[in-house]
Every structure is written in structure tokens, then in C-alpha cells.
Amino acid sequence: MIAKLKNSMVKMNSGFVCLIVTILIWAFYFVALRTGAQSQLTSYDMALLRFMLPALLLLPVLVKARCKIMAVKKRYLLGIAAGAGLPFYLLSVIASSEVQAVVGSLLIPGVAPVFVTMIAVLCYSQRLHKSRIIGLSVVLAGVAVLLQSELSSNTEQLIVGPLLYLLAAACWAVYTISVKVSGLSGIEVATVLNVTAAVVLLLGLPTPIFTSNLASVPLEHIAGQLLIMGIFCGLISVITYGHAIQSLGAELSACWGAITPVLVSVLAFFLLSEQLDINTVFAMLAIFIGVVYANSNVSSSPVVNRSNVALK
Numbered sequence: 278m279i280a281k282l283k284n285s286m287v288k289m290n291s292g293f294v295c296l297i298v299t300i301l302i303w304a305f306y307f308v309a310l311r312t313g314a315q316s317q318l319t320s321y322d323m324a325l326l327r328f329m330l331p332a333l334l335l336l337p338v339l340v341k342a343r344c345k346i347m348a349v350k351k352r353y354l355l356g357i358a359a360g361a362g363l364p365f366y367l368l369s370v371i372a373s374s375e376v377q378a379v380v381g382s383l384l385i386p387g388v389a390p391v392f393v394t395m396i397a398v399l400c401y402s403q404r405l406h407k408s409r410i411i412g413l414s415v416v417l418a419g420v421a422v423l424l425q426s427e428l429s430s431n432t433e434q435l436i437v438g439p440l441l442y443l444l445a446a447a448c449w450a451v452y453t454i455s456v457k458v459s460g461l462s463g464i465e466v467a468t469v470l471n472v473t474a475a476v477v478l479l480l481g482l483p484t485p486i487f488t489s490n491l492a493s494v495p496l497e498h499i500a501g502q503l504l505i506m507g508i509f510c511g512l513i514s515v516i517t518y519g520h521a522i523q524s525l526g527a528e529l530s531a532c533w534g535a536i537t538p539v540l541v542s543v544l545a546f547f548l549l550s551e552q553l554d555i556n557t558v559f560a561m562l563a564i565f566i567g568v569v570y571a572n573s574n575v576s577s578s579p580v581v582n583r584s585n586v587a588l589k
Contacts, residue, residue: 292524295463295517296533302514304540307373307382308548309505314374317494318502321487323370324363324478326502331511332475335468342465353459357466358473360452361515366474368445375438377551379561380423382541384442385449386534387564388420390571392450393531412571416535419563426556450531456519457527463519471511528572535568 313323339346346354359365373381391413397403424439456466481487491499521530538561545551553561 292521292530296521296525296530299514299518299521300534300536301540302509302517303386303534303537304382304544305505306510306514307378307537307541308544309502309510310369310373310381311378311545311549313502313506314370316498317490318498319488319490320367320370321478321481322489322491322494323502323506324366324474325489325491326499327366327506327511328363328471328474328478330503330507331467331471331515334512335464335471338464338468339472342468346461346465346469349459349461353455354469356451356455357459357461357469360448360450360455362470363474363477365445365448365452368441368448372438372441372445376442377557378545378549379538379542379551379553379557380439381442381445382538383423383557383560383564384420384439385446386531386537387416387568388443388446389449389453389534390528390532390568391416392447393453393528394571396450396454397528409571412567412569415567415570416564417567419560419567422556422563423560426554426560453522453527453531456522461519463516463523466519467512467515470515532568532572535565539565 310323318326369381369385394403394405394409394413398405420443424436459466461469478487518530542551542553542561546553
């Protein structure tokens with residue numbers, strides 16, 4: 278009994294460590310996304326830098342774990358591949374060219390818990406506690422303020438960005454739950470995600486749909502994107518987030534991503550000279566407080582059996 282409790286505590290602690298590492302990487306991800314969108318790199322270029330290197334590094338894992346991966350239900354594999362793979366990434370890249378980095382960091386990690394809870398309640402009969410209803414309502418209020426601020430500019434492009442980020446948040450929620458119920462390890466999830474995206478990118482290479490400016494972009498800029506997007510985001514954060522989900526639960530892991538905007542706002546101020554208006558600050562506070570309150574009565578839990586659809 279004591280040994281079992283100790284193992285549970287070790288797993289929980291490692292889950293929190295992995296979650297902290299993930300959040301730090303996410304903060305740099307949104308800044309790098311904005312930097313890349315402002316450069317000569319095309320969306321296709323950024324996707325190549327994001328997925329190709331991790332896919333190559335993970336090919337041995339694919340060969341070794343192919344039987345386990347193929348045994349997973351196809352809808353969960355699709356949820357992993359689309360939820361945080363190429364569709365999610367392209368939505369983020371296009372949106373990042375329209376709005377500040379902090380907006381993306383508010384909408385994806387901030388709104389994803391709302392979508393996760395909706396899926397958990399509607400598809401898996403998860404109980405919805407009063408604190409979660411109140412907390413997520415505060416989150417939605419913060420999102421509404423942010424969207425209203427963008428709408429008040431009367432510029433169509435400024436509302437397209439947030440809407441694309443909301444779609445990306447929905448994708449991320451599907452990914453989070455798919456990881457939880459798939460039973461795959463973090464590195465196996467990273468393999469599915471990166472290899473499938475790389476295959477699609479290679480299939481699109483000979484077509485006129487995608488254009489590339491890699492030849493005209495300075496090498497140091499490519500190296501920076503490759504390091505942050507390819508290694509840290511494409512490989513390390515996928516593994517650490519996958520471990521956090523299996524150790525702490527899908528909803529808890531998704532909810533603590535709301536810390537990301539605070540870190541992004543600091544990084545964006547120093548690295549991109551982005552300023553925050555009062556509406557963005559209010560939205561940030563509302564989303565953060567709402568997410569924390571929504572989780573005030575949610576305890577972390579060990580990995581559940583795949584036949585048990587509870588996500589906590």
C-alpha cells in the first residue's frame with residue numbers, strides 16, 4: 278500500500294515537472310511563431326522546420342512501436358495527428374501573422390480547457406462540477422472581451438486571426454483527449470504526430486499548393502526556428518505534455534496551460550516590442566483566474582484504463 282502510494286506520488290511529481298517544462302516551451306513557441314510569420318518564411322517552410330527533423334529522429338521509434346501504435350483505435354490516432362499536427366500548426370501559423378503573440382497564447386491554452394470539458398461531458402459522461410461551470414464561464418467572458426476588442430478595430434484581418442486560433446484550440450482539445458485515451462507514451466505520441474505531418478508535407482512538395490522561400494532566408498533565422506519549433510516544440514514538449522496528461526489527467530494538464538499567456542506577454546514585450554492594451558490584460562486575468570478556479574476541485578489522477586472513459 279505504501280509502495281503504491283509512493284509510486285503514485287513520484288508519477289504525479291514527474292507529471293508536474295513535465296507540465297512546467299511544456300509550458301515554458303509553449304511560451305517560446307508563440308513568440309517564435311510570431312517571429313516566423315513576420316519573416317520571409319512561408320507557412321510551408323515553417324511546417325517543414327517544425328516536423329521534418331523530429332520525424333527523422335523518431336523513425337526508429339515508429340519501427341519499434343508500430344504494432345502498439347496500429348492497435349490504437351484509428352479515431353484516436355487521427356485525433357493526435359490532426360489535433361496537434363499539420364492542421365493545428367497551419368491554423369496557428371496563419372493566425373499568428375494577423376495578431377500579437379499573446380493573443381494566440383490566450384486563445385489556445387486558455388480556451389482548450391473549455392473544449393476539453395465539453396468533449397468530456399458530451400462524449401464521456403464526465404460530471405460537471407459547479408466550480409468548473411463558474412470557472413469556465415469566466416474564461417469565456419475573457420475570450421469575449423478579447424474578441425470584442427478585435428472586432429472594435431473594424432478590420433476583417435484582426436478578427437480572422439482570433440477565429441483561427443479558436444479553431445486551433447478545438448484541435449488541441451481533441452489532441453489532449455486522444456492522447457489520454459490512446460494509452461500511448463509521450464514519445465509514441467510524438468512519433469505519430471510528427472511522422473504523419475512529415476508524410477503529408479512530402480506528398481505536397483511537388484505540387485504548386487505550397488511555396489518555399491528557405492533559400493532566401495538567413496541561416497541563423499532558420500536555425501532558430503529549427504531549434505525552437507523542431508527540437509523543443511516538435512519533440513521535447515510533445516513528450517513532456519504526453520507524460521503530464523497520462524500522470525495528471527487531460528483536463529488538469531490542459532487547464533494549467535493558461536499560465537502560458539503571462540510568460541508570452543513578458544517574452545513578447547522584450548523580444549518583439551509588443552504592448553498590451555487594457556482589454557488584453559483583462560482577458561488574460563479573466564482566463565487565468567477562470568481556469569485556476571475551474572480546477573479548484575479537480576484532483577490529478579493516475580492513468581485510467583482505456584475501458585474506463587473518465588478523464589480525471
